[in-house]
Amino acid sequence: MFNEMLSQSGTRPEYAQIERWIAEEGVEALMQRRAEAEALFRKVGITFAVYGEGGDPERLIPFDMIPRIFTGSEWDIVERGCIQRCKALNAFMADVYGPREILKAGIVPTELVDNNPAFEKAMIGLRPPKDVWAHICGVDIVRTGPEDFFVLEDNCRTPSGVSYMLETREVMTRMFPQLFLDGSVRPVDDYPELLADAMASVAPPMCDDTPTLAILTPGYFNSAYYEHSFLADRMGVELVEGQDLYVDDGRVWMRTIRGPERVDVIYRRIDDAFIDPAVFNPDSVLGVRGLMDVYRNGGVTIVNAPGTGVADDKATYVFVPDMIRFYLGEEPILKNVPTWRCSQPDDCAYVIDHLDELVVKEVHGSGGYGMLIGPKSTKAEQEIFAKKLMENPEGFIAQPTLALSTSPVLVDEGLAPRHVDLRPFVISGTETKLVPGGLTRVALREGSLVVNSSQGGGVKDTWVLKAGLGV
């Protein structure tokens, strides 16, 4: 198991500063400052609602103060790998809603696309500005060794969590400014500007002046509402709900106290099914009637485009390395986790025989729900799961349990290793970029591999050191 802080010969150089800092502050003093960190989070209002769990509807995601550190050269792999992957994913979306070359070439099975519930027929033949489909992509990455990075899944719809990346840094710089004074940690706080620039770069064809940007939220009951309002505030754009927008004369308008104002680029944080009741879910009050018509005619840009989910489910995931080869003519920089597709009879038989050692996931599931972690399951649970599998093999994939890397967290006794993953946020406009950092999620329970915040995971600040430091 790869320990990101400690090697066999001692503390890795990139963590030397952290080790000195902990020694200077003392574990007990740091533990006491956790309350201060929590108060800061509460003050800015960063909370996370977990549906159906009762208790405090606005509770905090647990925050661990020990940063998770990448050296410049490690980050280089992550950065190049993510950019490569997102370029291929965007090319794939443009292809399956357009010429369908990858299907004709027999590289991705046609039925996998056509039978995918996330495939939006309304998008066939449509070309978003600059051919960018997933403007914001969250790539979930785990690590198993010094240079071994695996992609667990791609999030091409409306990935959340970027506010945690920005706020954990904000809290760390407020509480421990001394850690940042030497300038070795690369800043992440230009993310909102990068996103605004990318949105402006994909303004619709009808827009011939400075585009007006807006973020469309389902409203303050949504668990990610804090993030929506935070981003709108930091980007200096309006945070709108469906009821604020309407379509008239081929354009989209927002209702203001001074009358209608045109909106050109909409970063929507609501799911495809809700964005236009005239085209998708007719009962939705979250979206805007007629939005898709305006989009089709080049009067507005929707970020991310509808239908991007076709590229990010767990069955399509298997083909991403092939997409990279097909569209870019390159070898994948980031590896895929070996995956058995239960829709294939041979794979399914293997999975049923090896349930005790595999992780089985629902193809369209998310959030860590509805999965079986083989090594941690009982015989009875495996038998129930085997039945579910046989009834609906297309609904599942299986992967080996990876030896996830660990990062140190602060506990009463000092530092203890806990498993972590990473979600960097890749922004695609005219160019594809990411800020040096991301959301590090940590499984706070000893031995646990599940990092989802809905399942008791926490967050950490993620540091990328300047090139040459800590190598």
Added chain:
Amino acid sequence: MTMLSRTAEGLFWLGRYMERCDNLGRLVEAGRRFDLTGAQIDADTNEWGAILIAAGCSGTYPGEVKKATGEEALHHLILDPSNPSSVQACFAQARANARAQRGSITLDVWTAVNDAWSETRLFSERDCAPRNLPSTVDQIRQYTARFRGCVEGTMLRDERYQFLRLGQFVERADATARLVDVKYHVLMPEEHPVGSAMDQLHWNNLLIAAGARSAYRWVYRAPVQVRLVIDFLLLNRRNPRSLRHCFDNILAELGNLHSEGAYGGGSLADAINLRDELSGTEVDVVIGRGLHEYLTEMIVRSNNLAISIGSDFGFGPILTDETQAQSQ
């Protein structure tokens, strides 16, 4: 950057709901004093029914309003989950609006509203019992006073402040009209005609509920007289709860907002009419027309003003928020 109509609407309702809580506190206080007065003179009056009507609860009260006991009325006014205008419901509504418009209010204003909601939602029957009622009323009034103080002390004087104030004064005008109208609904037994000791006491209590007894004496230097009380609560421009004062302020805020442009101009015209009429009206004219009739007309007109404010600034139909988990 201009302001979303929904933001304006949210702030307007935040102002209204907090003011409504304040007025509910005042009405409960008036009812409590009526109770004591009744006991003192040994008269069989039904003040609590009148209080429920003044609070706009005649439609939500489950029983026959005019037969409500103090206990039943207080339960409905403060706790009843089926009453959308109960103290608890109004604080919850205020807080929901504040939360939805969190980016448009200061931290001080937010915490004032949030604290009010989180404390008052713990109210139980115990807080409505006679021995605890005075402190319950005090608490309600303190939360709303803190809110007003934070708005005055920390909000920028821009459109956000103006919409908060509009909501506050529209609600207060309505509440003052209803408070004065309570007298009409208190079924006075024959033996206590206008001007009797009992009548006198009731007007006195109304002044107390409006928080205006000392101010009244300061202005008129006279004992409580029906004519003067009506003048003070409706027409006196220095009394911060009078109709006149409310419409002066509504007009001032609308003037500011309209000077920058709006969808329509109906609300400004309505507000000018109302203010001009109030400033030109003598108390004897009001009494001559019939106090209840006059107040009923005022309540209708201030409601119409609220509607024209909504259409001038693009307030939408009231939608219920759909709760959905939409994230990856």
